[in-house]
Amino acid sequence: MPSSLYNAGQLYLSIDSRHITNELLQAFAKKNVFFDGSVTIVDSYNKVPTRTVTFGQASMVSYSDQVSSGYYGDSFGAASISISCKTMSINNIVIEQ
Structure with a gap:
């Protein structure tokens, strides 16, 4: 990818x-707005330990939203947001740049 x-x-x-x-979309709505937050990742089957990703000075880079039809009128969707941030830690372990 180009730098x-x-x-x-x-x-x-x-x-x-x-x-x-x-x-959540309202947090991204304004131009040049930065925010801090965290995401907790939980395995519903309790086989993988919970992780907490904490980030700071973040802004949205991209957004994608898709809907697909299945059989018998079923439908499901998926959305994806990519954010850029200045600081990040996973389970209180700081990820250095």
Whole structure:
């Protein structure tokens, strides 16, 4: 990829979900707004330990939303948001740039 697509000194995080709430979209709505947050990753089968990803000075880089039809009128969706952030830690372990 051309280096112009990425900013040096930035960390990137992609979040995939079946549904992105309007409240989360409002956090990304304004131009040049930065935010801090965290995402807790939980295994519903309790086979993988829970992880908490904490990030700071973040902004949205891209958004994707898809809907697919299945059999008998079933449908499902998937959404993905990529964010760029200045700081990140996973389970309180700081990820250095």
